[in-house]
Amino acid sequence: AQKVTQAQTEISVVEKEDVTLDCVYETRDTTYYLFWYKQPPSGELVFLIRRNSFDEQNEISGRYSWNFQKSTSSFNFTITASQVVDSAVYFCALNPRAAGNKLTFGGGTRVLVKP
Amino acid sequence: GAGVSQSPSNKVTEKGKDVELRCDPISGHTALYWYRQSLGQGLEFLIYFQGNSAPDKSGLPSDRFSAERTGGSVSTLTIQRTQQEDSAVYLCASSLGSGVSYEQYFGPGTRLTVT
Numbered sequence: 001a002q003k004v005t006q007a008q009t010e011i012s013v014v015e016k017e018d019v020t021l022d023c024v025y026e027t028r029d030t031t032y033y034l035f036w037y038k039q040p041p042s043g044e045l046v047f048l049i050r051r052n053s054f055d056e057q058n059e060i061s062g063r064y065s066w067n068f069q070k071s072t073s074s075f076n077f078t079i080t081a082s083q084v085v086d087s088a089v090y091f092c093a094l095n096p097r098a099a100g101n102k103l104t105f106g107g108g109t110r111v112l113v114k115p
Numbered sequence: 116g117a118g119v120s121q122s123p124s125n126k127v128t129e130k131g132k133d134v135e136l137r138c139d140p141i142s143g144h145t146a147l148y149w150y151r152q153s154l155g156q157g158l159e160f161l162i163y164f165q166g167n168s169a170p171d172k173s174g175l176p177s178d179r180f181s182a183e184r185t186g187g188s189v190s191t192l193t194i195q196r197t198q199q200e201d202s203a204v205y206l207c208a209s210s211l212g213s214g215v216s217y218e219q220y221f222g223p224g225t226r227l228t229v230t
Binding site for chain 2: 031037045046091096100101108
C-alpha cells in the first residue's frame with residue numbers, strides 16, 4: 001500500500017517570508033512519480049511539478065523549489081518570498097507504477113499568506 | 116486550449132434521488148479519472164478510464180456508483196439512491212496518456228450536496 005503524509009495542516013506567514021511544505025511518502029515500488037498540486041480558493045487543482053523516483057535533482061521554478069530525498073522518502077516544497085496569491089491548499093501526491101494510474105494524495109497543507 | 120470542464124458546478128439533491136455528473140476532458144487526452152474530495156476523507160480516487168474502458172474501478176465506494184465514458188471523450192459519473200455521506204466535491208481529471216508519468220489536469224469539480 002502507498003501513503004502520503006503532509007504533517008502540516010496549516011501554515012500562516014507574512015508576505016515575503018519563505019515557507020516550506022513537508023511531504024513524506026511510503027511505497028514499496030521502486031518506480032514511482034511524485035507530484036505537487038495547488039488548490040486556490042477557486043477550487044481547481046493546478047499541477048505544479050512531477051518528479052520520478054530516479055531523478056533526485058532538486059528543481060527550481062521561479063519562487064518555487066523542490067527538494068527530493070529518497071533516503072528520507074521526502075519531497076518538500078519551498079515557496080520563496082511568498083505572496084498573497086500563494087494562499088492556497090497544496091497537495092503532494094504519489095503514483096507508484098504498480099498502483100496503476102491513480103494518484104494517492106496527502107491531506108494537504110493550507111498556506112495563508114498575510115499582507 | 117480549453118481545460119477540463121465539469122457540469123453542473125453545484126448540485127443539491129434529496130436523499131434517495133439519482134444524480135449524474137458530467138466531465139469533458141481536454142481534447143486529445145486519452146485517460147480520464149474521477150476523484151472525490153470530502154472533509155473527512157480528503158482526496159480519493161474513484162475510477163480511471165483509458166479510452167472507453169475502465170481498467171481500475173477500485174475506488175468506487177459502493178455499487179450505487181457507476182461511470183461510463185463514450186467516444187473516448189465525455190464521461191458521466193452516476194450515483195444512485197444518494198446518501199448524505201455522498202456529499203462531496205467530485206473532481207474529474209484527464210491526462211495525455213495512461214502511464215504513471217503523465218500529469219493529470221483537473222477540472223473545477225462538481226459540489227454535490229445531499230439533503
